[in-house]
Amino acid sequence: MKKPYVIIHTLTSLDGKINTIDLPQFHSAALQYEQLALHADQQVFNFQGYLNGRVTTDDNVTHYRKPDVNEMADKVPEGDFVAQANASMYYVSIDPTGRLGWKENHVDYANINSHVIAVLTEKASNAYKDLLRRLDISYIIAGKHELDNALVLHKLTALFGMDRVMIGGGGVLNWSYLQSGLVDEVSILMAPIADASPDTPSLFIAKEPLSKAQPRSFSLIEVKPLKDSTVWLRYKVNKE
Ligand SMILES: NC(=O)c1ccc[n+]([C@@H]2O[C@H](COP(=O)([O-])OP(=O)(O)OC[C@H]3O[C@@H](n4cnc5c(N)ncnc54)[C@H](OP(=O)(O)O)[C@@H]3O)[C@@H](O)[C@H]2O)c1
Numbered sequence: 001m002k003k004p005y006v007i008i009h010t011l012t013s014l015d016g017k018i019n020t021i022d023l024p025q026f027h028s029a030a031l032q033y034e035q036l037a038l039h040a041d042q043q044v045f046n047f048q049g050y051l052n053g054r055v056t057t058d059d060n061v062t063h064y065r066k067p068d069v070n071e072m073a074d075k076v077p078e079g080d081f082v083a084q085a086n087a088s089m090y091y092v093s094i095d096p097t098g099r100l101g102w103k104e105n106h107v108d109y110a111n112i113n114s115h116v117i118a119v120l121t122e123k124a125s126n127a128y129k130d131l132l133r134r135l136d137i138s139y140i141i142a143g144k145h146e147l148d149n150a151l152v153l154h155k156l157t158a159l160f161g162m163d164r165v166m167i168g169g170g171g172v173l174n175w176s177y178l179q180s181g182l183v184d185e186v187s188i189l190m191a192p193i194a195d196a197s198p199d200t201p202s203l204f205i206a207k208e209p210l211s212k213a214q215p216r217s218f219s220l221i222e223v224k225p226l227k228d229s230t231v232w233l234r235y236k237v238n239k240e
Contacts, residue, residue, distance in 0.1 A: 001150055002157040007045055008167045008174050009037050009187040012203050018169055019200040021193050028228040029191035034110040036189070036232070037166060038089070045187070048162040049090030049117070051152075053173035057093050057100055060109075065101030073130035081129070082159055083138040087115035090160060094173055096147045098124030105137045117160065119152050121145060146209065149180040171205035178204065179211045183237050186218060192229040216240065 011033040012018055013026075020026065035042050037050070058064050083105065091107040091114035093100060098120055107114045118132055118139040132139050140159065142151040156162045167177055177183050188203070206213040218235035226232050 001154040003150070003153050003182065004048075004157050004162050005164045005185075006153065006167060006177065006183050007047075007164075007185040007187055008169075008178065008183055009033075009045070009050075009189075010169050010174065010203055011189045011191060013191055013193045013195065015194040015196060016202045017195070017197065017200050018171060018203055019197075021191075021195055023193050025193050025228055025230075026191050029189055029193075029226075029230040032226050032230055033189045036187075037168075038110040038112045045164060045166060047089075047164050047166040049092050049156060049160065050114075050166040050168040051092040051094060051119075051173065051177075052168050053170050054093070054095045054099060055172070056168070056170045057095070061107055062100045062102060065103070067098070067101045067128060067131055068103075069125070069127035069131045071127050073127050075126055076129045076133060080140045080155065080159060081133055081138055083133075083136045084115045085160060087160075089114040090117050090156075090162070091115070092117045092119060092152075092156065092165070094119045094147070094152075096121045096123060096143070098128035102132070102135055102137055105135050117156070119147070121147055149177055149182055153182060171201045171203055172207045172210065175204040175206055176211040178216065178237060179206075179214065181239075185221065186235045186237060188233045188235075189226070190231045190233060 116137045121143040140155045142148045217238045221234040224232045
């Protein structure tokens with residue numbers, strides 16, 4: 001199977017949290033995070049697509065809308081649907097059962113127009129796939145009941161030509177791919193902030209049955225001070 005180079009790239013607080021904290025230092029770090037990840041002239045990592053968990057997409061893009069499906073839709077053709085094969089950037093949405101209420105086929109995060117690819121399992125309904133086709137949203141099916149993380153990456157390379165992808169989070173998605181042994185590098189922008197909240201998501205979150213808690217280690221590639229006391233850390237994932 002094909003596998004692109006995979007980098008988890010995340011913005012955290014000093015206490016490893018990935019939620020928004022309304023402080024100027026967070027906003028400065030967030031801008032630097034975007035620039036490193038996606039701005040064409042500073043695209044250090046040269047990603048062709050970035051993966052996002054279902055909760056991250058609902059929080060930031062689809063806002064927990066119900067998908068506007070037609071239960072009477074004709075049966076769609078079997079298999080994957082490639083609506084756009086040559087986009088300059090892809091927003092890859094991990095949504096195994098087809099829950100997200102999309103209204104359009106692109107996301108404009110960081111002023112970059114990214115074509116949406118929905119990643120589904122066979123649990124997603126015909127009506128949901130029909131909605132994606134009507135909106136011209138690409139989709140791939142990877143797994144019967146549970147998502148096959150390696151097959152997702154294979155299809156991103158084979159169908160959309162991606163050889164480098166970023167995993168944008170959140171913590172559940174990050175840890176599930178890391179634990180599957182599919183992540184090459186972890187890139188963290190650490191903002192000089194903390195709130196010690198016990199309930200907010202962190203960089204890595206184990207969630208059964210997708211993943212489980214387990215000790216893992218990393219080796220430093222580079223550490224770089226950035227603007228406004230932000231630090232950029234890059235680690236290789238040690239093979240266990
Ligand atoms: N600071 C940052 O850089 C950053 C970046 C991204 C997100 N965030 C924040 O992180 C928060 C959300 O993080 P989160 O960890 O709670 O959720 P998440 O990772 O965004 O989404 C988790 C959900 O995605 C699906 N999913 C993820 N990995 C999967 C896999 N391997 N196989 C099958 N399904 C998978 C499942 O969806 P179902 O529940 O539908 O089965 C799972 O419950 C948001 O508040 C967001 O704003 C911060």
